[in-house]
Amino acid sequence: xxxxxxxxxxxxxxxxxxxxxxxxxxxxxxxxxxxxxxxxxxxxxxxxxxxxxxxxxxxxxxxxxxxxxxxxxxxxxxxxxxxxxxxxxxxxxxxxxxxxxxxxxxxx
Numbered sequence: 014x015x016x017x018x019x020x021x022x023x024x025x026x027x028x029x030x031x032x033x034x035x036x037x038x039x040x041x042x043x044x045x046x047x048x049x050x051x052x053x054x055x056x057x058x059x060x061x062x063x064x065x066x067x068x069x070x071x072x073x074x075x076x077x078x079x080x081x082x083x084x085x086x087x088x089x090x091x092x093x094x095x096x097x098x099x100x101x102x103x104x105x106x107x108x109x110x111x112x113x114x115x116x117x118x119x120x121x
Contacts (some may be wrong), residue, residue, distance in 0.1 A: 015045035016107065017100040023095055030093035037092065043082040045097040056105045068072065 023043040027035070048056075054066040089095035099107060 014047060014101075015043070015097065015102070018107075019043075019045055019097040019099055022098065023089070026093055026095060027089070034093045037088055041089040041092075041095070042085045042086045043089050043095050043097075044084040044086045045099065046101040047083065049102055052101075053105070056102060057109065060106065060109050 049067055050066055057064045
């Protein structure tokens, strides 16, 4: 999982890198965080203690199960300075703050 701001920042950093910094000519991996639904529930509960999560896997779970458990982004970090701004906790906090602002705007 990656915060959209980090994904955009990664694209901009790669596109802005000097040609000699881009040593991989096929593709770079960039990664950020990984979590389970249960971990997400616990993190949200830090801000909203009554929050409960419920879900049911569908056909997309098979797609997700085929993905690797992690991506090695060390080349992007070394070559052109990739580093995500958000970790799991700060991503959840930022998204919840965004929801709060959006809800305030809708209710005004």
